[in-house]
Amino acid sequence: MTSLTATQGQTGSGGQPLVLLLLKLRTFIALIAVFAFFSMAAPNFLSAANFVIMSKHVALNAFLAIGMTFVIITGGIDLSVGSIVGLCGMVAGWLILNGIDLGIGYSLYFNLFEIILITLAVGVLVGAINGLLITRLNVAPFIATLGTLYVARGLALLSSDGATFPNLVGKEDYGSTGFYLIGTGSILGIPISIWLLIAVGCAAAYIASRTPLGRHIYAVGGNEKAAALSGVKVNRVKMFVYMFSGFCAAIVGLVISSQLVASHPATGETFELNAIAAAVLGGTSMSGGRGRIGGTIVGAFVIGVLSDGLVMMGVSSFWQTVIKGLVIIAAVVVDQAQQRLQARVALQQQAAAR
Amino acid sequence: MMTAPDHRIGLSVRGATKVYPGTLALNDVDFDVHLGAVNVLVGENGAGKSTLMKVIAGVEQLTSGEILMEGERLSLPDTRTAAAHGIGIVFQELNLFPNMTVADNIFIAREKTRAGIDIAAGEQKKEAVELLKRLEHDISPDALVSDLRIGEQQIVEIAKALAQDARILIMDEPTSALSAAEVEILFRVIADLKKRGVGIVYISHRLEELIRIGDYITVLRDGVRTGARSMEGVDVSWIVRNMIGAASKDFAKTVQHDFGDEIFRSEDICLIGKTGKYVVDHVSLSLRAGEIVGIYGLMGAGRSEFFECIMAQHPNCSGAFFIEGKPLNEPDVAGRISRGLALIPEDRKAEGLVQILPIRENMSLSSLGSFAKGIHLSLRRERETVARFVRDLTIKIASMENPVSSLSGGNQQKVVIGKALMTSPKVLLMDEPSRGIDIGAKAEVFRTMRKLAAEGLGILFVTSDLEEVMSLSDRIVVMSNGRITGEFNGPDATEEQIIAASAIGHAPSGEANHMNERKHG
Structure with a gap:
């Protein structure tokens, strides 16, 4: 009776598995559609230069969205990432x-490597404060x-009293030159920020799918009580996700101020x-327990390509906002349809196994 | 099929067929509801009982067949229409709002109002108190449902159905969380409803219960009606035969084996509850390897709280635990699991499983460490181990990647047991291990418990089912008001002794005392 090998083919009624597959890949399909559309509608869209510019834009949002995805999977939300971007930029500047x-007539200067570490630590620290407020003080x-x-x-x-820190070129004596490279340099023709995104993205995807910590993140979001009774250290998991989100935001702070070679305190407003939006577009459930890093990155690309493409087509920025909103709503509606279909297929398989 | 002349048929279902995608839930089923009588419906999980009831309550629609009331064809597109025809239902899964008060819950979507806007809170409360009094409980109508124990919540659910003044009242496993005393109260209420001419449909897995209160019985198996008659002359073996198809399944016959050394001990465990009284009152007990100890007690006796203390859910509980003689000082669940404790919680849905995760991830959740090298999980080893436990526990699944919510209650319970066993525990704590699962799955769970005990595990389980505690335990501990009030050797105990011990500490004497148990609990 125990059948582990019941195949989907024999239980499904015809086209269902195909429909389900299409629904599962919907964000990806949307990305391809957006690409195809703009290649035809916007001149120069397909040029290599444009790709580099676009991917740089996307990377900023993708970093934040990766951190956000973990937070949302545990059933939480992190609204502070935009401000962390701004704060970290100012710290670096x-x-x-x-x-x-x-305070004794001397100032302590750091080299570039130390500056980066301190800035990242500030982001993680703000995340840790979020985590402590949520786990210890039950906010x-x-x-x-x-x-x-x-x-x-x-x-x-x-x-800075609201002013910009300009001209962040650093000083040779202190080893703090070369800050601009993070945002503008490239290796093998690919911008450093993209390499960073690949590294962070792969690490996050690995954590999510192949480590006990990743499992615990999903379990906490799915049913916190059951997770706790199963031996999951719920508070530690939550601390991690907020600290990781802060870390990702700090990277964005570094990248932006490096790109501009200046840091402005209002940087990152509404980035959260x-x-x-990118996380949700990628299939992350706001009620927790469900979401993929890969989906989130594709989601970030859809949003980024959409807004850049519309700019290139000369669509007014007011309309851009409207379109972005509609795309997000449509994504969630389709997501619901997928969930229903998936549940039905699972029930069918189960009924067939009896 | 004989029909007593005084039991008019209030509602009948003819040729009911319900097809879900891929499965035939009901296959040409006839069913009659006699007014002024208890119409029992029984069958294993997945036999179609709940589907049939959902059809009558307007939750689901038939694929083919018809529902007749007073000879007229009825169409029940939704629950509202069903309610308008006087059909009420107590669902198996509690459908209460934990964030609202008892009175609000009882009158939800049927609020008593002044001028259709202003809720007549006073009136609702008064009526709620009266309904609860009929059920012989003095739960405050202002209490939040989340503050009530599951048993009390079930009482509220029943009160909610009573409030509808239904002519046909469906009760889907109303007693699964009730103590013996409360079941008696419910039966008195049912008798009273019968006198008023209400037709009751009663679903339960407790067969003795059915025989006691039923007037008519219908048995379903795999969506087909396998027996329907008046209850006269029906016995357990007849029911089981019709349910399962073959002769009675053997109920956990003891395989004799010797016990090992003491494996778990608690000393003077105390826990003070919200009201400042002891919820767990100096509980000391010990468990030997290979021994099954059943803890019996009424609702609010402190059994679940005692388990929670063992699993480090109450940081302020006092006393000491020992595993194999060594003190258990780990402050969190993970630490206690690593010392060889495993808990199977009472509320599967809320505490046992992460419903949206796959079966595989649920089963391995407590033992991920054993599949990890550093931070890297070996998915292959995880899959193999889960597959082995699925086989050993005969869990019926189509794929271990399906969400655990697609399984039936019995199979879900086995997943929870599997999760606990995968941590290779020394002591298994089971809180109501057979709650809401059918007789076949129950027997399998019990057999599994026996087998595990024979392999040297110590099992401590809590139940409010007298028969269960008597047939399964090597030793029986009775708790009442947080204290241990009796300890018996399994084979020597009698039902009278156990019931007497479970009532110690509850107001003077006599039957009406159960009414007061809330005040103390």
Whole structure:
């Protein structure tokens, strides 16, 4: 009676598996469709130069969306990532320009490597504060990260009184030159930020699918109580996802200020919304327990290509906003259809196994 | 089929066929509901009972066949229409809103209002109290449902159905979370409803219960009606024969084996509840390898809380636990699992499983460490191990990648047991291991427990089913009001002794005392 090998073919009624497959690949299909459309509609869309520019834009959102995906899978939300981007940019700018004033007539300057590490640590620290608020003090994720959204943005503005840190070229003496390379340099013709995205994306996908931590992330989002009773250290898992999200945001802060060779305290405003949109577009469920890193990255590409393409076509930015909203809604509607169909196929297989 | 003349047929189903994609849930089933009588419906999980009831309650529609009321064809496109025809249902899965009060829940979507806008809260509360009084409970109408134990929630669910004043009342496993005393109360209410001419459809896996209160019985097997008659002369073996098709399944006959050394001990475990009283009151007990100890007690006796203490869910509980003589000091669940404890929780859906994850990931959730090298999971080894446990526990699955929610209750329970066993535990804690699963699956679960005990596991299980505790336990511990009030050797115990011990500490004496148990619990 126990049949582990019941195949889908014999139980499904004809086209269902195919429909399901199409639905599963919908974000990818959407990406191809968007690509095809703009290749025809927008001149120069298919040029290599445009690809490099576009992928740089997409990368920024993709970093944030990867961190956001983990948070959302655990059933939480991280609204603070946009502000962390801004804060981290300011931290990097401050360290390059001013160093740390020790208050004894000396200032401590760091080399580029140290500056990057400190900036990343600041992002992780804000994430850790989010995590502590949520796990130790039982603040709802939405509220906790809304709070840090304001606090981090305020600190960023305070750091320069709202001004921009310009001209972040660094000083040869301190080894802090070359900051611009993170955002503008390239290896083998591919921008460094894209290499970074590939590294972070692969690491995240690996964590999600092949490590106990990844399983625990899904379990916490699916049923926190059951996960806890199964021996999952729920608080540690939550700490990790918020710290990881902060880490991803810090990378974006570094990349943006490096691209501009300047840091502005308002950088990253509303980035959190784009990150959430990319995750949802990629099939992440806002109620937790479901989502894939690969899907999220494709989702980020759909959003990025869509907005860049529309710009190239000369569509007004007001219309762009409307279209982006419609695409997100459509994605969720299709997602619901997929869930229903999937549940039905599973039930059929189960009925056949009896 | 004989029909007593005083039991008019209030509703009948003819030729009911329900096809779900890929499966035939009902196949040409006839079913009559006699008014003023208890119409029992029985069958294994997946036999079609719940589908048939959902059809009558308007939740699902028939593929073919008809529903007749007073000789007229009835169309029941939704639950509202069914309710308008006087059909009420107590669902097997509790359909309550944990964030709302008892009174709000009882009158949900049927709120008593002034001028259609303003909720008459006072009136609702008064009526809720009366309904609960009929069920001999004094649960406050202002209490939040989430603060109630499962048994109490079931009482609220029943009160909700009573509030509808239904002419035909369907009860899908109403007693699965009730103690013996509460079952008695429910039966008195049912008798009262019968007198008022209400036709009751009663579904349960507890066969003795059915024989006691049923007037008519219908047995389903794989969507086909295999027997229907009046209850006169029906015995358990007749029911089982019709349900399963062959002779009675053997119910966990003891394989004799010797017990090993003490494997688990608790000393003076105390837990103080919200009200400042002891919920668990100086509980000390010990368990030997290979021994099955059953903890019996009424609702609120502190059994589940005791288990929660063992699994580190109450940081402020006092006392000490020992595993193989060594103190258990690990502060979290993961640490206690690593010491050889495993819990199978009472509420499968809320505490046992992550419904949207695949069967495989649910089963390996507690033992991921054993498939990991550093941080890398070996998916192959995981799949192999899960497949082995699926086979050993005879879990019926189409694919281990399907979500666990696609399984029947019995198979889900086996997944939870599998998850616990995959941690290779020394002590298994089972809270109501047979709640809401059918007789076939139950027998298999019990056989599994026996087998595991024979392999040297110590099993501690909690139940409010007297028959279960008596047939399965090597030793029986009775709890009442958080205290251990009796300890018996399995074979020597009598039902009277156990019931008497479970009532110790509940107000003076006599039958009505059960009413007061809430005040103490």
